[in-house]
Amino acid sequence: MQTIKKQGVLLANLGTPQAPTPTEVKRFLSEFLHDQRVVDLSPWKWYPILHCFILPRRSPRVAKLYESIWMDEGSPLMVYSLRQREKLKNLTGLPVEVGMTYGQPSLSAGLEKLQQQGVEEVIVLPLYPQYSSSTTAAVFDGLAKALKTIPTIPEIKFIRDYYNHPLYIQALANSVRDSWNTKGKGDLLVCSYHGIPKRYADNGDIYPQHCTETTRLLAQELGLDEDKVLMTYQSQFGKEEWLQPYTDKTMESLPEKGIKKIDILCPAFSVDCLETLEEIAGENKELFLEAGGEVFNYIPCLNADDAHIEMMKALVYDPR
Structure with missing residues (x-):
């Protein structure tokens, strides 16, 4: 008799600074802009430009922009992602965690939380409807890197896109x-x-x-x-x-x-x-x-709208 593996869901998104401050924004942008999926220029050319010009100049300006949209609970991207997690968890009854390609909680932290709940099969749902090498593939890369540190890796189901679902x-x-x-x-x-x-x-x-x-x-x-x-x-x-x-x-x-x-x-x-x-x-x-x-x-994003969560449920139960 085949044993049914316990499933869990990892909702993956890009990430966000921990606070709307130049220091936190610089930390986040540095990780983001070091990824060659995002900027595929030669590191020898790109890194000096990034560290000498872009990060020092861009971080304070972007921090002010983040401050203008910051919610009482935190960054909108994180607030709505956590609401998605809770609603999908309640709708499916499955363990659901959030993992970000850059910043915290990381993809590694999300996987660890799922394994702590006994999950043996992880359904990874990158929240990018349209595939791109700069987003969806970056999640796959980050996932592969995270799995390198895990003694017993879980079975993985990766949902590449849902642009036409x-x-x-x-x-x-x-x-x-x-x-x-x-x-x-x-x-x-x-x-x-x-x-x-x-x-x-x-x-x-x-x-x-x-x-x-x-x-x-x-x-x-x-x-x-x-x-x-x-x-x-x-x-x-x-x-x-x-x-x-x-x-x-x-x-x-x-x-x-x-x-x-x-x-x-x-x-x-x-x-x-x-x-x-x-x-x-x-x-x-x-x-x-x-x-x-x-x-x-x-017109706002779908965020944690009920119809959006129903779609996620359909993807989780029938990954295409």
Whole structure:
């Protein structure tokens, strides 16, 4: 008779500073920007630039941005991730832990907590709907590194992506409909995805194809014509070309085309964080309104919404 292994879930996300201070932000950014999945330049060239210029200059500025969105319970990314953990745990009855690729709690700490609860089979769910080598693959790398220190490794099931999962698309569509019902419908629905250098896509990263398909399926679910949905990319870093169109440039150009009221969401983000709350709902809203826009309606991430947790449950019980 086959023994049924005890299962547990590791929810993996990027991570966040422990506090909105220059010291903690510098520590976090240093770990993040040392990962060659994120910046694939030669360390001999990149590390001097990183340590002499980027970290000293960027950390204080980014700390102020984090301070502007910090919640009473902590960083929004961590607060919502922990809420996801609790709701998924209650819904499935399985042990569920959170592990971050950078910062704390680490992937290693998450695995250790699951093993302490007797888990023998870990279902790893990176909370990146669309696969990218800079995010999902970085989780896999971190997981492999963490497993090196474990005497008896658990069985691993790794969920690579869910960009086209019907329950994910439905959850996104429901969030848009809820917004329309309470705030009205804009002239255009903008889907802003986190960008990656164009070079990554040219070298085989399938991220842009996943983003395109998510946008197409969402528009289909909402019954929107092609000209009523726009896909953009945000958060470009450095001087090289990233995936386009850029969200910020788009916000500056839409009003002159007669589009004065927009709804905008960030389908690549599982939880609200600096890139959604400050960059989109703050900075890009300003750009749009200053360019002559009238209504900028940011639609929050799915966070710990019940439909989102139901989708996670479906992935856990039937990893694709």
